Amino acid sequence: MSGQLPGGFAELEAFVEQWDLITERERHTTRLTAPIEQSNALYDALLPQIEPIAEYLADFDINALPAPEQSLLNLALSFMEVSLTVECLKSPTVPGGFAFERFEVLF
Amino acid sequence: MTAPEDRLIIKLPTEVPDMGTDPLPIEPYISADFFEKERTQVFAKAWLNVGRVDEIPNVGDYLVKRIEVLNATILVVRGKDNEIRAFHNICVHRGMQVTAAGCEKGNAQGFMCGFHAWVYDLEGKLTHVPGKEYFPDTDFDGLQMPPVTLEIWKGFIFINDQEKPKKGLVEYLGGLGDDLRGYPFETFNHIARYRANVNVNWKTFIDAFHEAYHVAEVHKNTIPDGCNSPDNPNAVPSSARIYPPHHAVSVPLNSAYVPTPAAALAWKFGASFAPGDMVDLEGLNPSGDDNWWFDINTLFPNFFIDVGPGWYFTYHFWPVSVDETHWEMNIYQLEAKTAAEKIAQEHTKVLLRDILYEDLSTMEQTHQSMKSRKLDSMIVGEMEIAVRHQLYEVMQWVDGKGCME
Structure with a gap:
């Protein structure tokens, strides 16, 4: 798949299929169930891009983003979702934490 | 050390x-x-938060809160006059709840009991009884879902199981x-x-x-x-x-x-x-x-x-x-x-x-x-x-x- 992100961010296209998710619940479920290598790859690719993404999206109304821009924002939100896994936990789930199957994320 | x-x-x-x-x-x-x-001495007497006013911004918006410790299901409703009120979610006929099982929030013009279709307005008053003529001994005037004491502080909605709590909400929060x-x-x-x-x-x-x-x-x-x-x-x-x-x-x-x-x-x-x-x-x-x-x-x-x-x-x-x-x-x-x-x-x-x-x-x-x-x-x-x-x-x-x- 190509052409789903705004032009300047074409190198992130590879992450769209897995991480272009609109709700926190979807992003969280993906992080919990994906192998950590996939979270690491997203994190590494997005970290240097977060500031350019924020700068690029500053010209748009965030409540009415066109589809490519919304996808870009969703990737940035997925970056934050995996940030704990990559930076702190070194694990998709919280080590020693409450069972995620019993923890309900409503939004 | x-x-x-x-x-x-x-x-x-x-x-x-x-x-x-x-x-x-x-x-x-x-x-x-x-x-x-604790059930009777704490939870039945204290002011309990059940949500925020922003959760029900429009007329007819409502929340349904199951409160196990009070054995109660509370309906919190924004009325036509924009006032927020609370009722026990109980049809006065034979006690069925007036919202669907599992419903947590919604918007309605009124509430209809899913048992015999008795109807209530947003202020909790009984407004329609099918086959009313078959209840010749019942005075329907003023019947309503049992009201619950409610006060709002800074947009937080609190209820109290007492009809007349010893302290109002602001005094309680102190x-x-x-x-x-x-x-x-x-x-x-x-x-x-x-x-x-x-x-x-x-x-x-x-x-x-x-x-x-x-x-x-x-x-x-x-x-x-x-x-x-x-x-x-x-x-x-x-x-x-x-x-x-x-x-x-x-x-x-x-x-x-x-x-x-x-x-x-x-x-x-x-x-x-x-x-x-x-x-x-x-x-x-x-x-x-x-x-x-x-x-x-x-x-x-x-x-x-x-x-x-x-x-x-x-x-x-x-x-x-x-x-x-x-x-x-x-x-x-x-x-x-x-x-x-x-x-x-x-x-x-x-x-x-x-x-x-x-x-x-x-x-x-x-x-x-x-x-x-x-x-x-x-x-x-x-x-x-x-x-x-x-x-x-x-x-x-x-x-x-x-x-x-």
């Missing part, structure tokens, strides 16, 4: 009741008999309400909700959330050094305010905290839960502490409003039985106007949520241990003053000496 005289001082600007220094008895946390007393009065709750957006059902007593659950002594160990994987600093390795609270039956604890900040790359981005873009620049909002840090992070506000008996610089969150701890508690967390942040602010908010959400997985991990093992009755009491230190005060108040109320008698 630190000599006792070198210990950090917790500021206690309010009068502290004489709560003693003995270990706390375990029995109130595991006794079914005690739980029945000094804690005064401290929080200036905080701009109404300007925040609701950004997250989490829930879990945990096999633990409600008080044991609560007690993990109003001290910071546990942070270094329980939160060692998420934010071990948020409040633990070289100067304050045990995260001794900088201040605690006792406003019986409520209390507040201010959590210290580790000023040497080094943010992760994601936390640093969040602070560059907006605000994060991770320590960072302080945003000056009225109602924060009432004791004027140095190295202040956030305030934990415990509204007796089961509601928390933790306020910080650019975010606040709430916890509800709803007892289901002596051994089970339904927990809910809601997170609120100032409206994100830009993508950058939205990305920053996501960091707060994710960090708090993962912290909560850690907090919830201790509950069931602790409760199981308590139930073994191998310990009669638990040891509580000065840093855990809120734990002591919570049980002190519950015991007072159960003994008929609470502030709502």
Whole structure:
């Protein structure tokens, strides 16, 4: 798949299929169930891009983003979702934490 | 080892009741008999939060709240006159609920019982009975769903099981309400909700959330050094305010905290839960502490409003039985106007949520241990003053000496 992100961010296209998710619940479920290598790859690719993404999206109304821009924002939100896994936990789930199957994320 | 005289001082600007220094008895946390007393002496008398006005902004919007400890299902409705009222979700005919099973919120012009189609308006009054002529001996005038006492403070909707509570809501909240009065709750957006059902007593659950002594160990994987600093390795609270039956604890900040790359981005873009620049909002840090992070506000008996610089969150701890508690967390942040602010908010959400997985991990093992009755009491230190005060108040109320008698 190509052409789903705004032009300047074409190198992130590879992450769209897995991480272009609109709700926190979807992003969280993906992080919990994906192998950590996939979270690491997203994190590494997005970290240097977060500031350019924020700068690029500053010209748009965030409540009415066109589809490519919304996808870009969703990737940035997925970056934050995996940030704990990559930076702190070194694990998709919280080590020693409450069972995620019993923890309900409503939004 | 630190000599006792070198210990950090917790500021206690309010009068502290004489709560003693003995270990706390375990029995109130595991006794079914005690739980029945809490039901009638605490939950049936206290003001209980059931939501915020922003959840039902339009005429006809309603919430359905199942409150197991009161054996009640409450309907909170915004009427045609824009007033918010509460009723027991009970059809006066034969007691069926007037909303569908599992319904938590919605919008309606009125309510129709799904049993025999009796109809109620948004003010709870019975307006239509099919086959009314077959009830010749019934006076239908003035029949309505049983009303529930309701008051609103700063947009928070509270109900009370008493028809005429001893104290109104503002008087009940007292000094804690005064401290929080200036905080701009109404300007925040609701950004997250989490829930879990945990096999633990409600008080044991609560007690993990109003001290910071546990942070270094329980939160060692998420934010071990948020409040633990070289100067304050045990995260001794900088201040605690006792406003019986409520209390507040201010959590210290580790000023040497080094943010992760994601936390640093969040602070560059907006605000994060991770320590960072302080945003000056009225109602924060009432004791004027140095190295202040956030305030934990415990509204007796089961509601928390933790306020910080650019975010606040709430916890509800709803007892289901002596051994089970339904927990809910809601997170609120100032409206994100830009993508950058939205990305920053996501960091707060994710960090708090993962912290909560850690907090919830201790509950069931602790409760199981308590139930073994191998310990009669638990040891509580000065840093855990809120734990002591919570049980002190519950015991007072159960003994008929609470502030709502």
